[in-house]
Amino acid sequence: MKKILVVCGNGIASSSIMVSILQDYLKEQHIDAQVDKSSLMACNADIFNSYDLVVSSTKIDNPDITTNVIVGAGLLTGIGEDAIFDAVKQNLTQ
Amino acid sequence: MHILVHDLQEKVKTYQDAILTSGEYLLEKNYITPEYITACIDREKNYPTGLLINSGIGIAIPHGNSQFVKSDSISLVRSSKGVIFGQMADASLKVTCQLIFNLALATSEQHLSILRRLVTLFQDESFVSKCQQFNCQQTEELIIQQLNI
Numbered sequence: 468m469k470k471i472l473v474v475c476g477n478g479i480a481s482s483s484i485m486v487s488i489l490q491d492y493l494k495e496q497h498i499d500a501q502v503d504k505s506s507l508m509a510c511n512a513d514i515f516n517s518y519d520l521v522v523s524s525t526k527i528d529n530p531d532i533t534t535n536v537i538v539g540a541g542l543l544t545g546i547g548e549d550a551i552f553d554a555v556k557q558n559l560t561q
Numbered sequence: 562m563h564i565l566v567h568d569l570q571e572k573v574k575t576y577q578d579a580i581l582t583s584g585e586y587l588l589e590k591n592y593i594t595p596e597y598i599t600a601c602i603d604r605e606k607n608y609p610t611g612l613l614i615n616s617g618i619g620i621a622i623p624h625g626n627s628q629f630v631k632s633d634s635i636s637l638v639r640s641s642k643g644v645i646f647g648q649m650a651d652a653s654l655k656v657t658c659q660l661i662f663n664l665a666l667a668t669s670e671q672h673l674s675i676l677r678r679l680v681t682l683f684q685d686e687s688f689v690s691k692c693q694q695f696n697c698q699q700t701e702e703l704i705i706q707q708l709n710i
Contacts, residue, residue: 476608
């Protein structure tokens with residue numbers, strides 16, 4: 468099963484909301500994936516790289532991260548939400 | 562879950578002051594410990610929470626460590642001129658926020674449904690414009706009703 472890591476600044480509110488929205492989307496699309504949550508402060512490149520996909524509330528500038536990172540703040544505003552969903556789907560089904 | 566709504570005075574122009582003001586209302590009610598305010602401001606510096614929503618309005622959702630929260634609460638402060646926050650998606654970008662929802666949640670998991678309803682409401686132009694136009698009391702009642710709490 469593919470593994471997604473969802474992160475925000477402190478792993479409190481934003482990432483929880485993004486996880487919940489993503490889980491609903493994955494269920495709707497019948498995509499089986501494990502969705503974990505963490506904070507940017509608690510994660511290093513090794514942790515990010517152990518996942519198939521990272522969805523972050525904010526852009527991450529870390530050249531050591533080889534896993535694809537999708538900026539997911541649009542899940543909170545609805546702006547660009549479809550593009551985020553498409554990118555998630557593409558990354559998980561490729 | 563407690564909801565507080567206040568208007569910011571015009572002299573409040575920075576996100577630090579906006580968070581401080583919204584936090585002081587929570588402190589007044591004994592919903593948080595004083596450290597919560599500093600925690601929110603520090604977090605905002607590194608990981609800003611400003612969101613530009615569909616209607617072109619800016620909404621910020623500053624929040625901090627749950628260990629400093631005594632009672633789950635949301636303190637909304639409103640600014641007619643707006644307060645500049647960094648954008649969540651990209652900290653180098655700014656957004657002028659008219660509505661600042663300071664989220665004080667002791668246990669985030671339990672309040673996930675409320676948070677989800679709240680961000681869904683941000684996409685509802687009628688809700689957002691009412692939050693700006695209603696008086697504080699009406700806005701408080703509207704949020705309680707819409708969040709179903």
